[in-house]
Amino acid sequence: MTSFEEFAELARHRRTSLVMDPERPVPTELIDQLCELATWAPNHKRTWPWRFAVATGAGRARLGEAFVADLVAAGIGDEGKRTKTRTKYLRAPAVVVVATRPHDHPSFHEENRDAVAAGIQNLLLGATAAGLASFWSTPPVADGAAARELCGFDPGDRIVGVVYLGWPTGQVERPARPAPAIRHLTA
Numbered sequence: 108m109t110s111f112e113e114f115a116e117l118a119r120h121r122r123t124s125l126v127m128d129p130e131r132p133v134p135t136e137l138i139d140q141l142c143e144l145a146t147w148a149p150n151h152k153r154t155w156p157w158r159f160a161v162a163t164g165a166g167r168a169r170l171g172e173a174f175v176a177d178l179v180a181a182g183i184g185d186e187g188k189r190t191k192t193r194t195k196y197l198r199a200p201a202v203v204v205v206a207t208r209p210h211d212h213p214s215f216h217e218e219n220r221d222a223v224a225a226g227i228q229n230l231l232l233g234a235t236a237a238g239l240a241s242f243w244s245t246p247p248v249a250d251g252a253a254a255r256e257l258c259g260f261d262p263g264d265r266i267v268g269v270v271y272l273g274w275p276t277g278q279v280e281r282p283a284r285p286a287p288a289i290r291h292l293t294a
Contacts, residue, residue, distance in 0.1 A: 127273030145226035156219035160258030177251025199271035
């Protein structure tokens with residue numbers, strides 16, 4: 108069992124970085140283990156909302172093209188943004204697209220997204236423990252049809268995060284964090 112100190116050190120040293128080798132593959136088995144680890148996040152009402160798609164090799168360029176199609180369909184961005192979107196997923200050897208399943212009940216719908224976000228944190232901490240660098244990015248369009256279709260997600264699913272995974276090629280400085288504002292309620 109991990110001590111609190113070991114876990115705190117892992118969380119504080121999580122590698123939020125794109126300083127990684129885009130050519131060195133991340134084993135599929137490791138990526139699958141990280142996605143499975145994500146499913147251990149708290150999930151109220153046990154709706155199991157997470158959806159995963161992994162882009163490697165030429166799939167990363169296909170992901171970029173799908174996101175560009177969604178940008179165009181939504182009327183977002185200029186040609187510069189679209190050009191960057193086409194190639195940005197090539198910066199890492201593996202890109203995990205994580206989506207949430209919707210729910211008819213408004214509170215459960217929000218809780219599903221919260222569960223998926225907590226799951227992404229599990230994935231990121233697991234990646235750090237495995238020696239990987241990782242970076243959580245926002246999708247260009249969270250509900251774009253082209254990316255959802257490419258990823259095999261259902262029409263109502265919404266992309267919560269795009270996680271880059273790869274082997275680090277350098278160190279990045281950890282930013283200082285402000286102390287949390289904590290109000291203790293006693294008597």
